[in-house]
Amino acid sequence: MSEQPLLVVEDDPGIQRQLRWCFDNYRVTIVDNRESALAAIESQHFPVMTLDLGLPPDADGASEGLKALAAVLDVAPHTKVIVVSGNDDRENAMRAVAAGAYDFYCKPIDTDELRLIVDRALQLHRLEADYRKLVSETRTRVLENIITASPAMEAVCRMVERVAPTDVTTLILGESGTGKELVAKAIHGLSERSDRELVAINCAAIPENLLESELFGYEKGAFTGALKRKPGRIEFASGGTLFLDEIGDIPLPLQSKLLRFLQERVIQRLGGNEDIPVDVRVICATHQDLQRKIADGSFREDLYYRISDITIQVPPLRERGGDIALLAKVFLDRYRKQFKRSCDRFSQEAIEVLTCQPWHGNVRELEGAIKRAVVMSDGAQVSPEDLGLLANDEHSLLSLREARDKAEAELLGKAELIFSGNITKMAEALDVSRPTLYSLMEKHGMKGVG
Numbered sequence: 477m478s479e480q481p482l483l484v485v486e487d488d489p490g491i492q493r494q495l496r497w498c499f500d501n502y503r504v505t506i507v508d509n510r511e512s513a514l515a516a517i518e519s520q521h522f523p524v525m526t527l528d529l530g531l532p533p534d535a536d537g538a539s540e541g542l543k544a545l546a547a548v549l550d551v552a553p554h555t556k557v558i559v560v561s562g563n564d565d566r567e568n569a570m571r572a573v574a575a576g577a578y579d580f581y582c583k584p585i586d587t588d589e590l591r592l593i594v595d596r597a598l599q600l601h602r603l604e605a606d607y608r609k610l611v612s613e614t615r616t617r618v619l620e621n622i623i624t625a626s627p628a629m630e631a632v633c634r635m636v637e638r639v640a641p642t643d644v645t646t647l648i649l650g651e652s653g654t655g656k657e658l659v660a661k662a663i664h665g666l667s668e669r670s671d672r673e674l675v676a677i678n679c680a681a682i683p684e685n686l687l688e689s690e691l692f693g694y695e696k697g698a699f700t701g702a703l704k705r706k707p708g709r710i711e712f713a714s715g716g717t718l719f720l721d722e723i724g725d726i727p728l729p730l731q732s733k734l735l736r737f738l739q740e741r742v743i744q745r746l747g748g749n750e751d752i753p754v755d756v757r758v759i760c761a762t763h764q765d766l767q768r769k770i771a772d773g774s775f776r777e778d779l780y781y782r783i784s785d786i787t788i789q790v791p792p793l794r795e796r797g798g799d800i801a802l803l804a805k806v807f808l809d810r811y812r813k814q815f816k817r818s819c820d821r822f823s824q825e826a827i828e829v830l831t832c833q834p835w836h837g838n839v840r841e842l843e844g845a846i847k848r849a850v851v852m853s854d855g856a857q858v859s860p861e862d863l864g865l866l867a868n869d870e871h872s873l874l875s876l877r878e879a880r881d882k883a884e885a886e887l888l889g890k891a892e893l894i895f896s897g898n899i900t901k902m903a904e905a906l907d908v909s910r911p912t913l914y915s916l917m918e919k920h921g922m923k924g925v926g
């Protein structure tokens with residue numbers, strides 16, 4: 477292992493010499509005041525530093541040392557700071573630990589002891605850094621499944637990141653095929669329950685008379701055919717996440733039973749009278765307009781409030797500038813490989829037709845269309861005919877201005893993606909000046925403006 481950097485903040489020349497000798501297996505930088513300590517921390521990463529609390533101008537007190545501590549942690553929150561204080565100043569040492577120092581050490585210095593503390597701090601720093609790296613890698617991997625270049629969907633992803641580590645019940649709303657299930661999976665994947673089960677149940681797909689036993693389970697003899705006890709999906713999800721998909725379709729009688737479970741976090745199996753506690757995180761999704769269902773009496777308002785601590789609205793595909801072209805390309809690559817076809821791009825007309833579709837079935841419909849086109853296509857290019865999207869009414873009805881706006885938004889989205897938002901390169905590729913590019917981006921509500 478190469479020598480690790482260590483920052484020593486100490487104003488006493490005698491102790492400076494002692495520490496340099498003590499840490500001969502470290503690359504030691506010694507400074508004697510707050511400013512130099514900050515300058516050092518800003519110019520280089522130090523996993524560990526020792527900090528004398530009694531720094532000038534308050535060499536007999538701790539005020540300067542405590543200020544230095546706060547300033548250092550502000551810039552380098554992961555640096556392990558070991559505070560060195562006078563033997564009669566444990567109180568300030570404790571204060572420093574409360575303010576974020578990793579440990580403290582009281583003079584006089586026993587070099588063996590101090591070395592042990594510093595070595596241990598370095599080890600912990602390394603472990604924590606590894607852990608942070610792992611967490612951030614998992615984070616990108618999970619969110620990578622949600623392919624997008626649009627600010628609206630980016631906002632959804634940021635929300636997923638914020639909501640995931642908490643246990644709040646989350647309601648995901650959005651048209652059919654927008655990716656609600658993908659969002660639910662991302663929340664679970666980024667949560668502390670990610671190593672446990674994500675149990676999904678589609679409330680619309682199961683007949684009403686079976687849904688109750690499916691959710692809550694049953695005891696032996698609860699009904700004809702209940703030959704042995706069977707735990708339900710909710711119980712099965714214990715420790716993990718329960719995804720109630722199409723919650724808008726759940727019949728009224730079951731809504732009250734579900735409400736009780738959500739309020740009290742206990743369930744009773746059918747034919748049983750024992751309360752079984754369940755520890756699950758609940759995510760619900762629906763494409764239905766719950767407000768309308770509440771108004772017409774087919775959805776309980778109290779249940780609505782219980783499931784919507786946080787609501788995530790997934791935007792329809794047609795409102796995600798740039799995403800149609802991006803997703804089309806991703807699906808083209810995916811199915812081209814799967815079906816071993818040679819088509820690897822869309823013709824210009826195909827892209828125009830694709831981006832002008834309303835895509836009421838959203839991403840799922842787009843994916844289906846591309847899959848079909850790949851199967852149908854026999855050349856290198858996917859044509860509008862392959863897509864089965866010739867003579868689109870809406871397309872021909874677009875005004876020139878609308879068509880231009882759409883094309884602009886599409887192109888900007890693509891350029892932003894290709895050049896990772898680098899304005900100079902984007903402007904060059906699109907052959908416009910930087911100010912023009914900025915105003916275009918602003919017009920289309922794209923980030924990176926400012």
Ligand SMILES: Nc1ncnc2c1ncn2[C@@H]1O[C@H](COP(=O)(O)OP(=O)(O)OP(=O)(O)O)[C@@H](O)[C@H]1O
Nearest residue numbers: 621622623651652653654655656657658763839840
């Ligand atoms: N941003 C995206 N990137 C990649 N694939 C996506 C994206 N959004 C959706 N998909 C894909 O589209 C399909 C539909 O997504 P999903 O099932 O999550 O939608 P949904 O909103 O739950 O739809 P429904 O309301 O019909 O249940 C899935 O195959 C999913 O993988």
Ligand SMILES: [Mg+2]
Nearest residue numbers: 656657721761
């Ligand atoms: Mg779904």
